Amino acid sequence: MKVRHNLRDVARQAEVSVTTVSRYLNGTLDLPAGTRGRIDAAVTRLGYAPNLQARRLSLGRSDSIALVLPDIANPFFSRLAAAIAARAEEAGKMVTLHATMNRPEREAAAIDLAVRNMADGLILVTTDPPPEAVLHRLARVVILDEDVAADAPRVLCDNRQGGELAGRHLWAAGHRRIGYIGGREDLASTAARLEGLREGMGGIAPVSIHADVHAKASGRHLALRFLARRAGETALFVGSDELCVGVLEVFRERGIRVPEDLSLISFDDVRSLHLFAPAITAITQPVEDLGRCAVDLLLQGDWDDPAFRATTRRLPVHLTERASVRCIGQQETDTDPNKEKRS
Numbered sequence: 001m002k003v004r005h006n007l008r009d010v011a012r013q014a015e016v017s018v019t020t021v022s023r024y025l026n027g028t029l030d031l032p033a034g035t036r037g038r039i040d041a042a043v044t045r046l047g048y049a050p051n052l053q054a055r056r057l058s059l060g061r062s063d064s065i066a067l068v069l070p071d072i073a074n075p076f077f078s079r080l081a082a083a084i085a086a087r088a089e090e091a092g093k094m095v096t097l098h099a100t101m102n103r104p105e106r107e108a109a110a111i112d113l114a115v116r117n118m119a120d121g122l123i124l125v126t127t128d129p130p131p132e133a134v135l136h137r138l139a140r141v142v143i144l145d146e147d148v149a150a151d152a153p154r155v156l157c158d159n160r161q162g163g164e165l166a167g168r169h170l171w172a173a174g175h176r177r178i179g180y181i182g183g184r185e186d187l188a189s190t191a192a193r194l195e196g197l198r199e200g201m202g203g204i205a206p207v208s209i210h211a212d213v214h215a216k217a218s219g220r221h222l223a224l225r226f227l228a229r230r231a232g233e234t235a236l237f238v239g240s241d242e243l244c245v246g247v248l249e250v251f252r253e254r255g256i257r258v259p260e261d262l263s264l265i266s267f268d269d270v271r272s273l274h275l276f277a278p279a280i281t282a283i284t285q286p287v288e289d290l291g292r293c294a295v296d297l298l299l300q301g302d303w304d305d306p307a308f309r310a311t312t313r314r315l316p317v318h319l320t321e322r323a324s325v326r327c328i329g330q331q332e333t334d335t336d337p338n339k340e341k342r343s
Contacts, residue, residue, distance in 0.1 A: 066114035069125035083291025147188035159192035167200020182239025219246020259326035279322035
């Protein structure tokens with residue numbers, strides 16, 4: 001049976017202290033050539049393999065980033081996680097992933113684990129403000145995707161711009177009565193998208209607003225509510241691809257044709273919307289850029305500057321036009337919503 005030698009064995013053979021060997025191998029101590037030679041020879045002779053994890057923890061770091069997000073099964077979050085992992089690898093870091101299933105106790109447990117594992121930082125995707133104690137336990141926390149109240153820098157997409165692009169596209173196609181199905185009304189992203197939608201529609205608010213969590217089941221539920229209360233809407237703006245899938249399932253079951261009966265725009269564009277029948281027009285989020293930007297902020301930000309914690313990076317979105325919006329008139333003579341006078 002092969003004997004596994006430890007740091008003390010190396011120190012004994014090199015005739016130096018354990019502390020000297022540890023600091024030398026950690027790269028925090030410069031030694032004379034003769035001493036270095038004795039330690040190197042002892043390491044080789046004994047076949048000593050240092051415990052890298054223990055060494056990192058002794059230095060107060062783990063070379064890891066904790067990523068806490070709601071649901072890895074959601075294509076948006078899985079693509080976001082992949083982008084974060086790729087960027088972290090470029091920086092020599094590993095990512096530990098924790099899915100909370102939107103349960104506060106799981107989120108708290110994941111953050112506690114990140115603290116105990118001495119993660120070099122935390123990227124947090126959440127819809128609720130984290131307790132202040134969380135931000136004090138970890139030196140570096142970046143909020144990603146949702147604009148929640150926290151003393152931490154954040155990386156978001158431009159939700160207001162997305163709503164405005166959708167509104168202008170629908171207006172140009174002649175639509176004046178719009179319905180909205182989206183995430184919870186208390187979310188900053190929902191408010192921003194609705195504000196942009198009204199701006200894009202020249203001040204016309206949606207005829208109906210139906211809100212719930214971003215999930216396929218919610219999309220089904222909200223679609224049924226929308227159809228039961230429909231009041232002449234000719235188009236629908238849906239706040240996420242997950243909701244959109246549920247909406248389209250109900251439309252297919254009820255014989256609602258897109259775009260013949262209702263035009264539709266989704267937000268996210270992380271599913272293969274171009275393969276749907278018809279292909280779905282969408283507000284496309286820069287998912288990979290969001291992930292990369294979060295890692296860069298975490299690792300390169302000036303964390304000693306109090307102003308840095310107020311940083312908000314808001315990345316632009318764009319509209320990807322496909323076949324789910326039908327022109328219904330007026331678009332050729334009035335393509336700018338701000339030109340129409342309203343009472």
